[in-house]
Amino acid sequence: MIRQLSTAAADFTAEFERLRHWSAETDAAIEGRVAEILADVQARGDAAVLDYTARFDRVQAAAMADLELTQADLQAALASIPAAQREALQAAARRVRAYHERQLEASGRSWSYRDEDGTLLGQKVTPLDRVGIYVPGGKAAYPSSVLMNAIPAHVAGVPEIIMVVPTPDGVRNPLVLAAAAVAGVHRVFTIGGAQAVAALAYGTATVPRVDKITGPGNAYVASAKKHVFGQVGIDMIAGPSEILVIADGTTPPDWVAMDLFSQAEHDELAQSILLSPDADFLAAVKASMERLLPTLPREAVIRASLQGRGALIHTRSMEEACEISNSIAPEHLEISAAEPARWEPLLRHAGAIFMGAYTSESLGDYCAGPNHVLPTASTARFSSPLGVYDFQKRSSLIEVSEQGAQVLGGIASTLAHGEGLQAHARAAELRLK
Numbered sequence: 001m002i003r004q005l006s007t008a009a010a011d012f013t014a015e016f017e018r019l020r021h022w023s024a025e026t027d028a029a030i031e032g033r034v035a036e037i038l039a040d041v042q043a044r045g046d047a048a049v050l051d052y053t054a055r056f057d058r059v060q061a062a063a064m065a066d067l068e069l070t071q072a073d074l075q076a077a078l079a080s081i082p083a084a085q086r087e088a089l090q091a092a093a094r095r096v097r098a099y100h101e102r103q104l105e106a107s108g109r110s111w112s113y114r115d116e117d118g119t120l121l122g123q124k125v126t127p128l129d130r131v132g133i134y135v136p137g138g139k140a141a142y143p144s145s146v147l148m149n150a151i152p153a154h155v156a157g158v159p160e161i162i163m164v165v166p167t168p169d170g171v172r173n174p175l176v177l178a179a180a181a182v183a184g185v186h187r188v189f190t191i192g193g194a195q196a197v198a199a200l201a202y203g204t205a206t207v208p209r210v211d212k213i214t215g216p217g218n219a220y221v222a223s224a225k226k227h228v229f230g231q232v233g234i235d236m237i238a239g240p241s242e243i244l245v246i247a248d249g250t251t252p253p254d255w256v257a258m259d260l261f262s263q264a265e266h267d268e269l270a271q272s273i274l275l276s277p278d279a280d281f282l283a284a285v286k287a288s289m290e291r292l293l294p295t296l297p298r299e300a301v302i303r304a305s306l307q308g309r310g311a312l313i314h315t316r317s318m319e320e321a322c323e324i325s326n327s328i329a330p331e332h333l334e335i336s337a338a339e340p341a342r343w344e345p346l347l348r349h350a351g352a353i354f355m356g357a358y359t360s361e362s363l364g365d366y367c368a369g370p371n372h373v374l375p376t377a378s379t380a381r382f383s384s385p386l387g388v389y390d391f392q393k394r395s396s397l398i399e400v401s402e403q404g405a406q407v408l409g410g411i412a413s414t415l416a417h418g419e420g421l422q423a424h425a426r427a428a429e430l431r432l433k
């Protein structure tokens with residue numbers, strides 16, 4: 001069901017490299033199709049979006065306005081779902097909001113100072129004017145992802161959050177719409193695919209052009225986001241989900257087995273890896289996996305994921321497990337150990353670090369508070385979770401005093417002459433007394 005490796009084995013490096021390799025093969029056919037759709041929406045606007053929505057989602061509408069939901073629709077969806085679901089969405093939203101409000105306070109505020117000449121220098125932080133959130137329609141329609149995208153935008157102060165969500169055959173997902181109500185989404189259009197990304201990126205008569213598009217999607221959506229990047233901002237192109245667990249052998253094996261399954265059940269291409277220096281524990285987890293897997297409805301997806309990209313790795317030590325984890329830079333990293341704080345300083349690259357036996361990754365997916373939109377495919381080496389900062393931008397502020405102009409003018413003038421730029425030099429010199 002899952003390969004077993006040992007760092008002490010002679011073939012470990014080769015086996016490990018094979019495990020690490022994953023290519024998001026870009027399908028030329030998809031790229032070409034997406035380029036056509038984008039160009040068509042850019043040229044024909046609403047009419048093109050309506051045509052594609054009729055063709056791909058089998059939803060006929062006379063006008064784009066008919067594909068926009070009202071706040072009353074969202075509230076009706078919220079009222080329609082079971083009370084337990086509604087309360088869980090609200091509880092999750094409160095925690096996610098509280099976390100992102102801390103993020104805003106810690107790193108999302110403007111600052112400035114005056115130097116010794118009275119010159120003011122600073123950084124002004126402003127929210128984006130308008131953002132678009134893509135929500136997939138089919139099997140990957142996660143209400144939790146609506147919260148994770150919209151709440152940081154809301155906390156950042158974005159005044160217009162526009163969600164697009166396809167409704168194949170006109171079927172709406174009430175949980176997704178309820179989550180949009182809870183998260184404070186301002187407008188919702190029931191469109192999807194590359195045509196929805198194009199509508200958000202270029203704007204149409206009905207869909208306003210946004211400044212940034214976030215949210216997951218299928219290969220067409222991912223390709224469309226790549227194409228429009230530059231015209232608008234995008235969050236990231238997320239790959240399949242990944243979990244890496246480092247265990248010291250003190251966690252119940254069933255817990256670890258289920259945590260590995262939890263990401264494997266997202267996708268046949270998801271990756272689940274367990275590292276432990278305790279061989280008996282690895283065997284116990286393997287036994288748990290064999291016993292528990294047949295009890296899960298998504299058994300087939302999990303099995304394919306584990307067979308394809310999963311591994312149980314016996315390491316020489318916890319330190320070595322941490323090194324291997326750093327070389328993978330996983331999206332989710334569980335340090336399932338009695339003293340997680342002892343190992344945490346050794347962990348440098350991960351989208352999110354879950355510490356201790358009680359911290360199942362799934363709690364982070366829904367309601368712990370931090371964002372579940374995380375860097376995948378080793379990009380945690382250089383990128384961060386989706387956050388308030390993704391919905392803000394920074395402007396530098398400079399106000400030079402008369403005295404400051406005397407000091408800076410000399411420096412700037414000298415450097416400008418060095419670059420052969422007379423107007424620059426004279427602009428600085430004119431202000432010298």
Ligand code: HSO
Nearest residue numbers: 142144145241365372374
């Ligand atoms: N683990 C997924 C997020 C998610 N899980 C949504 C359940 N629902 C990506 O990190």
Ligand code: ZN
Nearest residue numbers: 262263266365
């Ligand atoms: Zn998940």
